[in-house]
Amino acid sequence: MPFEGVINFVNGLSAGQILAYFWPFFLLDMTRYLFLDVIVILIYIPKRILNKARFLNARKRLYKELPLISVIVPGKNEGKHIPRLAYSLDNQTYKNIELIVVDDGSDDNTATICRELERKGKIQCFIRNEVRGGKASAANTALKYSNGKYVIHIDADSHLAYDAVETILLPFYMNPNIGAVGGDVRVANAEETFATRMQAIEYLKSISTGRTISSELNILRIIAGAHGAFRRDVLDRLYGWDVGPGLDGDITLKIRKLGFRVVHEPMAICYTNVPTTFWRLAKQRFRWDRSMVRFRVRKHRDVLFPSAQFNFANFMATAENIFFNIILDIKWCIYFIQMVVFYPDQLEYIFIINYFLYLMANILEFVVACALLHLSLRPRDYFLAVFIPLIPFYTGLFLRIVRTYAYLMEFLYGASYMDKWNPWKVSRIAKREKL
């Protein structure tokens, strides 16, 4: 009986042995994902309740001022998604919104759809760039023609909850030092396939909970392009976005470098469509993970070293990210080799116990997420709990393999310069300039 064997194996371990066998979980993951989660939720949730009056006050001031908000949507071949997005803007509780869509060299009927919406007044400004310039230049075009005091960047294939615009603006009215607010991103097509269900659970953990915690610890390092609000004066100072991929993380860090705070607002919800197959998901993550290396390690390595602008929070935001993503990735290789070399006989037990530990951690994280987000969760979101037993395989194996491969390619070849993400004319310059 393997189960009996596992019990016996565990019973026979001393504390030192437990650490030797399962150090990645107890030393690193448990500390980060569980310890921090629980502690911060114990602080964050009560604080949120206590801050209710401040939220109401911020809301009152927002509606009194009623500033123009620019929702900017850059994209290529996204026309089919725009009507639904425009509709979700029409139904916002906050009304003073302009929608600016930039078509980055689409070769489908995007222009036709958007021109029609522009005529109907559903889009206030539609700019088509005949030649593709990449996501950053499209976002900058939209920024150029937006007039709002705050700019909300949204991906075309997503749509907003009815109160998302209002909610994402509140932090600006609670703290004048906030330069950007990240909105929550939830999976719109969770029920579509197994792959989308896995991602729905992952998003609740890593975005909804994870970014709330990072925000609370002031180490938030990314305002998602899928849903982020920016102060226009801050964007103007930066002259907008830089060449991607990874432009979201990049601009977040630049805003932090200017001395502004960036926070996450888990109740401002945007629903986005995620890849429906594991293969497409792998390609998406491959792109995201490589940009991590490029932007943290190459472009912004200055935050890691003492200088005139040195800022401990910025240092932490970057260091934490590099440490947990890259160093921890290498850690898995070391752990794997260690187990195979020193404990080849107990591999089976070690695997089962690791699974059990991570399963417990995931259940706890899901409970924490539910506690944090319960007001905004739908009944079917709770139903996702059924799939939690599969999550350790999803995050522990699938995502880890994709990530390791991406880091390897980026370190070895700087592969993201060749990415289809940017047109060749831009990638070529980026590579030459070592951006």
Next chain:
Amino acid sequence: MRKPWVIKTDNKHSVPVNVDCVAIDQIDSLPVEDVAYWLIDMRIWQDGWQTLCQVRRHLSPKVYLRPVVFLMESMEMPAEIQKAADGHINLVSVDNAILEDWVSRVEPVNHWINHLAHVDEAQDTNIAFKVLRLITSRNMELEPVTTVRRNSGYVYPILEPLFGKRDTGVMETLSFLESQHLLTGKYVSKAHYCSHCGSAFLNFKESCPHCSSDDLAVDELVHHFKCAYIAEMSEFKHGDHLQCPKCERELRHIGVDYDKPSMVFHCNQCSHTFQDPKIMVACYNCGRSTEPENQIVKVIQSYSVSAIGLNAAEYGLEALFTNILDSELRLYSINAFHDFFHVEAARISRYKISSSSLAMIQFRDIDQLYIKLGGRAQEVFAELSAIFKSVLRQSDIITARNESIFFVIMTETKKQEAYRAIERLQEDVVALFKNNLDFSPQLVISIEAIDEQMDLEKTLEDFLGNHAV
């Protein structure tokens, strides 16, 4: 040998050429077949133009078809006026040799006119027929000429004097002749016309989709590849070179380190920014603005005479209406009509138990129908025939003098009854046109009771004399 004649115009200048002079209203007394061409003094071109119009509107083919040569001092007149004549001679250098040269140059036209059958008594009242004859006699391809003096933007110079001041009619008449296969059209151009007033003078303007203002500025967007900054060209201008305001690099080569992905319009009135301006069309004539899709687009053609057209120009335009009437009602020849009349008159006076009536009907302005209807004239004539058929009876005898004058013997019909029947015909005709067009040809009607004393010839002549134009 034929010789030129000067037609006197109103102006007081005397014409410095040794050529006989005639006043326009004296033309009928000339031996017109010996005239080589009319010389018209164009020193005051407006006067000369009036004279040309009078010549072309004459009904005798011997007069209106005759070549016209302008005597000119300078070229200071609109091109389409100058081209309305067959030629022009410079007043300064005119001499007998030149005048004689023109005699031989226009001889083919004169030859064609003079060999026409019945040319001496012919009166061409139908404007479509006159157009056909004028084109045929010149053996020409009728070319449109652009003009700013007419709302239509195009004129066919040689036809202009036929139509005079009326701005419409030329195109419609040509399209009618084409629909009858008498002329063959050839594509020259397309033109847009105001849907309100038909003017060709349109101003196409890009305007703001928000406030309709046409006070717009156009900006070219520049994309700096290196830093992804995008802004208008003016933001990059830095002295005589381009410099990126974001990263302060110099922009050197378009396509290498920067490009221009698009153009953007900016409304100076309401500050709206857009790429897809609304095109509006303002009419110079009536001042109204409309969307381009509401404009009328017409194909402008040149025309040449077809083989059928050549034949029709020589022997007479087969009267379309009478043809249709004939197929519906059976039209009798004027001679047969005479015979019937005498039989009927004799019958009535012998038995003295019944009476019959003679109805004379004339449609005024029937040539206007071609002008108004163009190719659709045929349909309307078919409907007209149907009205004739419904009002008249099988026993009635009809003849047509031409396509606008009809005589009917209404057997066993008292004058009063005949009057009522023809009145009904008139009402139906008026209704037909009222429903389809805001135009109705005038009907002139006369009814007489038939008896043996009646002189048919004289009665018809009286009717024509009193009413015919």
